């Protein structure tokens with residue numbers, strides 16, 4: 767958990783590392799993005815469109831950070847007990863389908879992610895599971911260049 771936002775899917779699965787599991791091409795997912803750094807990070811997804819629907823402050827942040835540094839598992843660190851602070855106003859310009867969303871420090875931001883055509887919900891007209899796959903990363907290039915970038919691989 768060194769200096770990058772932590773992302774987990776609606777099933778509690780953590781994505782990141784060398785692979786990210788079970789995201790299906792054509793699906794719509796809800797991701798919880800936890801930012802334990804001191805900076806705002808514009809999260810940028812390739813392929814998918816997404817938007818923020820909720821941003822809630824993490825309380826007792828030092829305790830949560832210490833646990834995440836040890837376990838790197840938001841569920842094991844009782845994220846539900848920490849994501850109970852004040853709700854942030856999500857600006858109107860973030861409430862639409864985008865490819866970058868700003869993730870506030872010290873907040874859990876809930877985003878809806880569409881791995882399909884946002885206008886119709888239809889599957890992509892190409893094989894989005896083909897190699898080499900896609901990536902997601904911070905759109906601050908200095909952050910991206912310092913490992914704040916991960917593979918995004920879809921399954922059929």
Ligand SMILES: [Cu+2]
Nearest residue numbers: 807904906909
């Ligand atoms: Cu960043």
